[in-house]
Amino acid sequence: MNNEIQVFLNKLSEEFFLFAPQQDGAVINIKEVRDIGDVDWSGRMPTNTWKALFLPAREKMFDISDGRLVKSKTSQPKIAAIGVNVVDLKALTLLELVFSRDVYYQERRCNTLIIGYSSSWPNDYKKYKIFSHNFEEDILEHLIFDIFIAQFAVGRMKIYSGSEKGQHILEEGGIKDYEHIEFAGPISEKGPDKKMLLLKKKMESSQGKRIWHELNKICIACGKCSINCPTCFCFDLEDSVDPDNPERVRKWGSCFYNDFSLVAGGGKELDTVSKKIFFWYYHKFVRIPFEYMMPGCVGCGRCSKVCPVGIKIEEVLKKV
Amino acid sequence: MTKRKNIKPKIAIIGLTSCEGCQFVMLDQGRRFLDWLAKVQLEEFRLVEDEPILAEHYDICFVEGNPVTKANIKLLKEMRCRSDKLVVVGNCAALGGVWELKNYASKTRAIKAVYKKLKVANPDIKEVDNFVKVDYVIPGCPIDGDEFIELANQLLKKGSFRIPQNPVCYECQSRGYQCLLQQEEICLGPITLGGCKAVCLKSKQACWGCRGLFDGAQVENFMNYLLKHFSREQVYRIMEVFGARDTILKRLEEMQGKKNRKFGKSKVNKIDNKIKKLK
Incomplete structure (x- = not known):
């Protein structure tokens, strides 16, 4: 990576905890940066997601003092997420919409600096390409980020800022040569993505199709896909009754488990695998587009990678 | 009414045939376990007491281990009669434990390999729920300490517990x-x-x-x-x-x-x- 950026990141590490994709054995994982030289700039898709930084797997909701509920007073550490690729930025933009009124998310978000990065496209992105993207500038306008570093083929790169916070930090870090991009909302001027609308239509009418019966016999409902999905934001609330510190915990939920649709009395809506998996796809490709006009799947391909029985989302979509 | 409130639930923790690891997990919780004990009347704790004397009635009985011997089975049935709720703790009690291996292989060959000269009884291994009714299960080999404290507290508070059903x-x-x-x-x-x-x-x-x-x-x-x-x-x-x-x-x-x-x-x-x- 460029010297200028190295210096900038070094300076950043004085104030922030840096998180970035790093080589971890055979895979690339997002974890805390010990040495800035370890950061992976290849643009390959990391195995785990960024959502853990904004929505931790377990998060305490409130404390109880004198029999009253008090919002937990935990100071959020300042975090800089470095090297978030375009696909993951898209997922974060969706989370931003969904949790726009969530205190816990917003608190974390305020203390986080998002630094996007692209080295052309992530390598295997084309394989998973579901939604059509065109020129980078067109895309950046509709993504949420503080700073974006775009690397072009011959060591040439361009730096963008996407927020006041980003501008401020860039100036402080001694980088003067950047372009500001104002966030223009998540939907492009041409209207919602056409491919998304097409998929929505297909998915709506696909209930009872053969593909869901086929998956009924393959899927083991381990829920790994939903846990490792950057846009899966459903959660469970769990109460613990420890007398010294009773607490309510918000943890990642998954529609593949019976607890997800369990109601008092023991009834559950999603009682077969085919219903569960259809529900998952339906949420991603019909309900999220309906509510937010954004695709619920950003096409990162993580679910295909972690599936132990080898269900591939792109093949399922083709069959739908 | 106030008098009633002061009555603490009577608890028994008994161990059948096992490594007693789950009882040690409870002890390992240290302060948290003692805090929990302060809220109950501990009548029975096989691992740490010398001479067990059975009380007439228990509110909750925790059973660890597998009823392998005849004495085990007798004790288990006795405890069931005297307790309102019976909670099995750990893999041995809930699923049969490592002992169950011999069920799947040749039972006679197994016993000969282990006890070369001694003659011992060689029963089939069965889970606790084959002998008596089990109300709740705390699974694991050994059990998870945090989970045990949480579930034990839930038991005291509302008389039941539920483990989130995730894989x-x-x-x-x-x-x-x-x-x-x-x-x-x-x-x-x-x-x-x-x-x-x-x-x-x-x-x-x-x-x-x-x-x-x-x-x-x-x-x-x-x-x-x-x-x-x-x-x-x-x-x-x-x-x-x-x-x-x-x-x-x-x-x-x-x-x-x-x-x-x-x-x-x-x-x-x-x-x-x-x-x-x-x-």
Whole structure:
């Protein structure tokens, strides 16, 4: 990576905890940066997601003092997420919409600096390409980020800022040569993505199709896909009754488990695998587009990678 | 009324045949365990007392270990009669434990290999719920300390508890551990009840199902997947270690039975089986 950026990141590490994709054995994982030289700039898709930084797997909701509920007073550490690729930025933009009124998310978000990065496209992105993207500038306008570093083929790169916070930090870090991009909302001027609308239509009418019966016999409902999905934001609330510190915990939920649709009395809506998996796809490709006009799947391909029985989302979509 | 409030629930913690590891987990919780004990009247704790004297009535009885010997069975039945609620603790009591291995192999050969000269009784290993009614199960080998304290507190507070029905995969994936199933190892994570913090997977040890099945485990699809990639012997061997094989196969049969009933095949199958037996 460029010297200028190295210096900038070094300076950043004085104030922030840096998180970035790093080589971890055979895979690339997002974890805390010990040495800035370890950061992976290849643009390959990391195995785990960024959502853990904004929505931790377990998060305490409130404390109880004198029999009253008090919002937990935990100071959020300042975090800089470095090297978030375009696909993951898209997922974060969706989370931003969904949790726009969530205190816990917003608190974390305020203390986080998002630094996007692209080295052309992530390598295997084309394989998973579901939604059509065109020129980078067109895309950046509709993504949420503080700073974006775009690397072009011959060591040439361009730096963008996407927020006041980003501008401020860039100036402080001694980088003067950047372009500001104002966030223009998540939907492009041409209207919602056409491919998304097409998929929505297909998915709506696909209930009872053969593909869901086929998956009924393959899927083991381990829920790994939903846990490792950057846009899966459903959660469970769990109460613990420890007398010294009773607490309510918000943890990642998954529609593949019976607890997800369990109601008092023991009834559950999603009682077969085919219903569960259809529900998952339906949420991603019909309900999220309906509510937010954004695709619920950003096409990162993580679910295909972690599936132990080898269900591939792109093949399922083709069959739908 | 105030007087009633002062009465603490009577608790018994007994151990049958086991390594007593689960009782040690309780002791390992230190302060938290003592705090919990302060809220109850501990009548019985086999691991730390010299001479147990049975009280007439207990509110909650925790049973660890497997009823292997006749004395074990007698004690277990006695405790059931005297307790309102019976909670089994740990894999031995819930699923049969490591002892159950001999059920699946030759029982006589096993005993000869272990006790070369001594003559000992050699019963089949059965889970606690084969002898008495079990109200609640705290699974694991050994149990998870945090979970035990939480569930024990829930028991005192509302008289019942519920473990979130997630598989080990949930614990494993949300902590970012490597998937061993994808590395061609037999891991029972997808069908095993979570709550263990995936400690085994943390050290790259595949899950062998010590906590038993959870509600919603896709046993049928998972078995199909395993048998496609491994031999039946290999798969059974892993399932046998913690005595989960019989429970898994039972659930599998139930699932298949349910399916057949849907299509009205159960009768056909029964007749098929009878014909096979006659042959």
